[in-house]
Structure formats: structure tokens, C-alpha cells
Amino acid sequence: KQEVTQIPAALSVPEGENLVLNCSFTDSAIYNLQWFRQDPGKGLTSLLLIQSSQREQTSGRLNASLDKSSGRSTLYIAASQPGDSATYLCAVEYGNKLVFGAGTILRVKS
Amino acid sequence: SAVISQKPSRDICQRGTSLTIQCQVDSQVTMMFWYRQQPGQSLTLIATANQGSEATYESGFVIDKFPISRPNLTFSTLTVSNMSPEDSSIYLCSVGRSSGYTFGSGTRLTVV
Numbered sequence: 001k002q003e004v005t006q007i008p009a010a011l012s013v014p015e016g017e018n019l020v021l022n023c024s025f026t027d028s029a030i031y032n033l034q035w036f037r038q039d040p041g042k043g044l045t046s047l048l049l050i051q052s053s054q055r056e057q058t059s060g061r062l063n064a065s066l067d068k069s070s071g072r073s074t075l076y077i078a079a080s081q082p083g084d085s086a087t088y089l090c091a092v093e094y095g096n097k098l099v100f101g102a103g104t105i106l107r108v109k110s
Numbered sequence: 111s112a113v114i115s116q117k118p119s120r121d122i123c124q125r126g127t128s129l130t131i132q133c134q135v136d137s138q139v140t141m142m143f144w145y146r147q148q149p150g151q152s153l154t155l156i157a158t159a160n161q162g163s164e165a166t167y168e169s170g171f172v173i174d175k176f177p178i179s180r181p182n183l184t185f186s187t188l189t190v191s192n193m194s195p196e197d198s199s200i201y202l203c204s205v206g207r208s209s210g211y212t213f214g215s216g217t218r219l220t221v222v
Contacts, residue, residue, distance in 0.1 A: 015144060034210050043202055044153075045111070049210035063168070087150065096141060098204075098211060100152040 002027045004092050006101035013080055014109050021075040021104045023090030028068050030091040035064050035075050038087045038103070048075070065103075080108045112137050116214030121222050122195055130189045131217045133203035140170050144176070147200040147216075156201075157216035159186045192222045 007022045023033070032051050036044040048057045048064040050073065056065040063076040077084060085108050090101040113136040123129050133142065146155040156176055157165040162167040179187045190197055198221045203214045 011144060032210065036213075041114075041216075046210050046212065059114040069205065084116040092152075093206075093211075096208075097160065098143075098153075100154075101216070102152045 001060055002007065002094055002099050004090055004099050004101040006074045006088075006104050007020070007089050008104060009102065010107075012104040012107045014042060015080060017080050017108075018078050019026060019075070019078070019080055021077070021088050021090075021106070023073040023075070023093045023101055024093075025071045025073075025099075027092075027094065029094065030072050032094065033064075033073050034091045034093065034098070035062075035073075036089040036091060038089060040087075044089065077106075080106075082108045084108050111112045111207060112139065112212045114203060114205065114212055114214040116203055116217060118217055119215060120218040122221070123219065125141065125194050125221055126144070126187055127193055128191045129193065129219060130187050131194050131203070132187050133214050134187070135184045135205055139205045139207075140183070142180065142186045142203040143206070144178065144186075144188045144213075145204060145213075147202065153202065156188070189218055190219065193219075195221045198222050 003026045025048045035047040052068040061078040064074045081101045087103045089103045091098045115134045140165045142159045146151040147153045155168045156171045159178045159180040161180045177189045200216045202216045
């Protein structure tokens with residue numbers, strides 16, 4: 001069964017801290033891995049897409065890595081800001097299907 | 111990436127009634143996807159909708175409860191039928207490209 005796990009479930013940090021969100025998946029035969037952000041009651045905003053042949057992607061203060069052999073991905077957020085507070089979702093693509101983790105709820109305190 | 115317009119954004123419905131959710135994409139896409147997000151949960155795929163054929167439903171979801179239409183390559187609807195309070199969720203549509211998946215803004219459904 002294809003399962004995606006995210007750790008921690010929730011995280012509270014002071015503004016300015018660097019932080020790492022973790023994602024693991026049981027089936028390494030992935031197409032792509034995508035990180036999303038979801039604000040309360042809203043839809044999903046794509047943050048980063050890592051294709052299966054890539055090891056990392058960067059966008060601004062965000063860096064995502066992928067290690068297919070170990071079934072892991074990390075999302076690194078540098079110099080966190082209160083506006084980063086949201087739920088972060090990891091989604092693994094198998095064929096034409098996305099399997100989501102349960103998410104990490106991030107709160108950045110000012 | 112594609113832009114998806116989804117409506118309604120929210121609705122409060124009486125149990126036993128049905129609600130139809132619409133998604134319009136700004137470009138032609140082969141497949142559209144419908145997801146459900148129950149309160150406090152992550153997203154679960156309901157079905158995949160291809161133009162000109164029956165939707166493919168995931169385990170635990172049936173056509174009688176969640177009928178889907180896909181009349182052309184830019185539009186799809188999902189109906190939540192004979193609603194009960196357990197259907198209260200956020201419903202989202204999505205399309206996928208080589209640049210990744212894009213989601214609509216979601217429909218927050220409350221069944222009373």
C-alpha cells in the first residue's frame with residue numbers, strides 16, 4: 001500500500017528560525033513529489049515540485065530534497081516568518097494519482 | 111500552470127439534498143481529479159474524470175453518491191448526492207501537468 005507520512009504533525013517556532021519538515025513514503029516507484037501549502041479553509045498552493053530524477057529544488061527561502069532510495073523528502077524553510085504559518089502537505093505522484101500525507105501544521109510566532 | 115475556477119466556494123445544505131460543484135480550467139486538459147478533505151484530515155482522491163468516458167472511482171467512492179460529468183476538456187462537475195452530515199468536507203478539483211498539479215480553491219460544504 002502506498003502511504004505517505006509527515007513528521008512532525010505540528011510545529012511552533014519563533015520568527016527567524018530555520019526549520020525542516022519531513023516526508024516519507026513507502027513505495028519508491030514515484031513519478032514526482034510535490035510540496036503544497038494550505039491556509040485554513042482554502043485550497044492548495046504549490047510550493048515545489050521535485051521530479052523523480054532530481055534530488056532537490058529551490059524557490060526563494062524554500063528548499064526541498066528528495067531521496068528516492070530511502071523514501072524521504074525534506075522541506076527546508078529558511079528565516080521563517082509569521083506569514084509562513086499554514087499547513088504544509090507532501091504529495092507523492094504514482095502514475096496519475098497523488099497520495100497525500102496528513103500534513104504539518106506550522107505556526108511561526110512573531 | 112493551469113488556472114482553475116471552482117464554485118461555489120462554500121455552501122450549507124440540508125441533509126437529503128444534492129449539491130453540484132463546478133470546475134473550469136483555463137486550458138484543455140485530459141484528466142481532471144476530484145478530492146475530498148474531511149475536517150482535520152488530508153486529501154483523499156474521489157475519482158479521475160476523463161472527457162468522453164466514465165469517471166474512474168477510488169475504493170470507497172461510488173458513482174451513485176458522487177456522479178461526475180466531463181462534457182469537454184476544460185470543465186467538470188462533481189455532485190454530492192443525498193447528503194448527510196458525514197459529507198461535510200472541503201471538495202477540491204485538480205489538474206496535472208509536467209509542471210505539477212494545480213488545485214481549485216475548494217468548496218467548503220456543511221450539511222445540516
